[in-house]
Amino acid sequence: MNWLLIVLIGILAVAWAWLGWRHITLRRSLKRFAAFLRAVENGQKPIGELLVDLPGLEDFSHSVKTMALALSVRTSVVEAERVRLAAVLDRMTDGVLIADAGGQVQFANPAIERLFDIQKAVGRRVVEVLHQPQLIEAWQSSRETGETREESVELPARRRFLQLVVLPDRQAGGSLLLVQDLTRVRRLETVRRDFVSNISHELRTPLASLKALTETLRDGALEDPKAASRFLSRIETEVDALTQMATELLELSRIESGQVPLELKAVPAAALLLSAAERMRAQVERAGLVLRLDTVQDMTEVQADPPRLEQVLVNLIHNAVKFTRPGGEVLLAAQTEAEFVRFSVRDTGEGIPADDLERIFERFYKADRARSGGGTGLGLSVSRHLVEAHGGRIWAESTEGQGSTFYFTIPIASSKP
Numbered sequence: 252m253n254w255l256l257i258v259l260i261g262i263l264a265v266a267w268a269w270l271g272w273r274h275i276t277l278r279r280s281l282k283r284f285a286a287f288l289r290a291v292e293n294g295q296k297p298i299g300e301l302l303v304d305l306p307g308l309e310d311f312s313h314s315v316k317t318m319a320l321a322l323s324v325r326t327s328v329v330e331a332e333r334v335r336l337a338a339v340l341d342r343m344t345d346g347v348l349i350a351d352a353g354g355q356v357q358f359a360n361p362a363i364e365r366l367f368d369i370q371k372a373v374g375r376r377v378v379e380v381l382h383q384p385q386l387i388e389a390w391q392s393s394r395e396t397g398e399t400r401e402e403s404v405e406l407p408a409r410r411r412f413l414q415l416v417v418l419p420d421r422q423a424g425g426s427l428l429l430v431q432d433l434t435r436v437r438r439l440e441t442v443r444r445d446f447v448s449n450i451s452h453e454l455r456t457p458l459a460s461l462k463a464l465t466e467t468l469r470d471g472a473l474e475d476p477k478a479a480s481r482f483l484s485r486i487e488t489e490v491d492a493l494t495q496m497a498t499e500l501l502e503l504s505r506i507e508s509g510q511v512p513l514e515l516k517a518v519p520a521a522a523l524l525l526s527a528a529e530r531m532r533a534q535v536e537r538a539g540l541v542l543r544l545d546t547v548q549d550m551t552e553v554q555a556d557p558p559r560l561e562q563v564l565v566n567l568i569h570n571a572v573k574f575t576r577p578g579g580e581v582l583l584a585a586q587t588e589a590e591f592v593r594f595s596v597r598d599t600g601e602g603i604p605a606d607d608l609e610r611i612f613e614r615f616y617k618a619d620r621a622r623s624g625g626g627t628g629l630g631l632s633v634s635r636h637l638v639e640a641h642g643g644r645i646w647a648e649s650t651e652g653q654g655s656t657f658y659f660t661i662p663i664a665s666s667k668p
Contacts, residue, residue, distance in 0.1 A: 356374060367380055403433070523553075523560055538572050545584040562634075582595075597654065602654055
């Protein structure tokens, strides 16, 4: 019996020792497993290296690894979406701002900082970013009522129109603010409105004159041959003016729609200046002005349609003559700049008000000083489209009382394929 007891005690001792070793091994494995999970959480190790050989817990460790890998895939997808969303927000022209319930900015894309001319909007209060009382009031009203609010404001100092849309987060108490720059839209609306007003103005005068002349003829002027001849001559003049206006409008429409193909060829810039100067010399001299050319005969050739580019120069010279008093001068010049030749037409006339400089190339637009002058107001618009069709640009610089200078650039022949 004693030996059976000894054997039993031995078996129990071995079992106890094995269980103790098993417990210690399992604890160590769990500690390593937990340490590995913490390392994965901190980004120190990839989930793919996760252990799956925990003694006695193979199914548990395998399940944990499966869940961890699934979480990793979802995290990667979320991160990819976040990167794409961040890229979209960074490139948006509209401003996007997210504020918490306390009114502190949690997110702002670059457009917000550009529109409000601030740096690092995140971390500031919304009132510091918006600046404008109307916009701040709209944001605060949206927070209080929990309703979407819209507000538009003009920034006179920067000549900008902004529209704010506030979308409240009714659960978290924060706000999503969208800011749109409507400056271009407002400018186009102004151009459209002024176009209608200007064309009405331009048509009203000749039409009223024609009506008055025809009524005069009907009332008895036809019986007087001399008066009838004079009135018919004036009618012909008014009809010619209307015809010119219709022709220029049609020409402008065709140029804008690309229906006027340009026959480009290499032509010396000096030759274009000389040709335009000869066409306008008689008119310049009749106006009591001096026409000068500042160019050289071996000027670089430009890639241009000569008749069309000469039309631009004639328009600019005619404009200079119209607003320069007798005794003044008109200077034509050309200068090579990199891949372009810069043409210029300078006068010593009245100059153009600063507020009008940005709009003088619009159809029918005339500065106040030009209202009493002739012309349809289409010449500069036609010139702009012709220059842009050549791949160049046109602009003007002026100081009131000191004259104006119109510039335009045309690519040199060697820069065109």
